[in-house]
Structure formats: C-alpha cells, structure tokens
Amino acid sequence: MFLKTDSCGKHAWLAHAAAHEAGHATAALVLGFEFIEVKIPREHIARAKLADAGIVVAGGVQMHGLPDTWVPGREEDALAYFAAGSRSESMLLGDNLASGLKGDLDQWLFGIGRPSGIPEDESEPIQKRAFEHVEALLVEHRPALKRIARGLYAPLLPGAKDSVLGPDEPLVLSHDELRRMFEGVSPR
Ligand SMILES: [Zn+2]
Numbered sequence: 001m002f003l004k005t006d007s008c009g010k011h012a013w014l015a016h017a018a019a020h021e022a023g024h025a026t027a028a029l030v031l032g033f034e035f036i037e038v039k040i041p042r043e044h045i046a047r048a049k050l051a052d053a054g055i056v057v058a059g060g061v062q063m064h065g066l067p068d069t070w071v072p073g074r075e076e077d078a079l080a081y082f083a084a085g086s087r088s089e090s091m092l093l094g095d096n097l098a099s100g101l102k103g104d105l106d107q108w109l110f111g112i113g114r115p116s117g118i119p120e121d122e123s124e125p126i127q128k129r130a131f132e133h134v135e136a137l138l139v140e141h142r143p144a145l146k147r148i149a150r151g152l153y154a155p156l157l158p159g160a161k162d163s164v165l166g167p168d169e170p171l172v173l174s175h176d177e178l179r180r181m182f183e184g185v186s187p188r
Pocket residue numbers: 008009010011016093095096
C-alpha cells in the first residue's frame with residue numbers, strides 16, 4: 001500500500017500495514033491470483049522515506065507482473081483483491097487509512113488500462129459488486145485473515161523465536177508460508 005499519511009492516531013503503523021497486506025494476501029489466495037511474497041518495510045525506514053518523499057510503499061504483495069498483465073479478464077475479482085486491503089483494516093481495526101485505498105484503486109485503474117479513471121456511473125455498479133464480494137470473502141475467511149495479519153508481524157513480537165531479522169530488514173512471508181497460514185497448518 002502507498003501511504004501519504006503516517007497513521008490514524010489510534011493504531012500502530014504496523015497494525016495497519018499488517019491488516020492491510022493480510023487482506024490482499026487472503027483475497028489473492030481465495031481468488032487464485034498468483035503472487036511471490038508479501039513484504040512490509042520496517043517502520044523507521046518507511047517513516048524516513050515518507051518524510052523525505054511525501055509518499056511511501058508501506059507494504060505490498062509482490063505479484064508476477066504489473067496489474068496490466070494479470071487484471072484483464074478478471075476485472076471484478078481484481079477490484080475485490082485491491083479493495084481487500086483497506087476493507088481488512090476496517091474489519092480488524094475499525095478504521096482504514098484513506099490514502100491506502102486510493103492507491104489501491106489507482107492500481108486497479110492502471111490494470112484495466114484506464115489510469116485516468118472511469119465515469120462514476122460506470123464505476124459505481126462495478127465497485128458495489130466488488131466491495132460486496134470482498135466483504136463476504138473476508139467475513140468467510142476471518143480466522144485466516146487474523147492469522148495472516150498476526151503472522152506478518154510475528155517476528156517483531158516479544159519473545160519471537162525468529163529473532164534472526166536484522167533491525168532494517170523488512171518483514172517478508174512467501175506465498176507458500178502464507179498459503180500454510182491460510183490453511184491453518186502450524187509452521188514447522
Ligand atoms: Zn487505525
């Protein structure tokens with residue numbers, strides 16, 4: 001997710017980043033969108049970049065190509081996937097960072113080949129269906145969604161076994177690790 005604001009003032013930076021990316025990852029696994037990994041930069045690095053550039057990639061699902069290679073033909077599922085990040089934040093935390101949703105919808109517009117936007121009367125019914133779809137999807141898979149969100153920041157929890165993470169290293173989970181978390185298989 002791209003961020004232009006650093007926080008909602010109520011929740012930790014990482015809580016939003018993890019809830020957001022967990023939403024995308026869960027939607028991608030359910031909808032069958034292939035991806036490589038999910039990566040979340042460490043807070044101090046992301047904050048420095050935000051202060052410097054006014055915008056930062058606060059986390060992301062690394063797909064196998066840009067949206068214009070995998071969105072065509074699956075426009076509505078892709079919109080549900082893109083909306084899943086902010087919807088997941090709202091579901092798990094009670095609010096979402098507005099600039100995160102805007103950035104995701106821009107990615108979808110790029111994916112459908114209309115980066116400058118589409119008229120509201122055209123987009124409204126599509127968005128309505130996609131948002132209902134993602135709502136149902138995340139409610140159905142809520143336990144997995146929560147496992148994945150927690151799994152994303154598990155290395156930073158006090159007493160985490162996985163203390164090999166360097167202070168500047170991003171949080172990364174591969175597609176296979178996330179798939180196992182989704183399925184509720186306990187890690188080795
Ligand atoms: Zn919040």
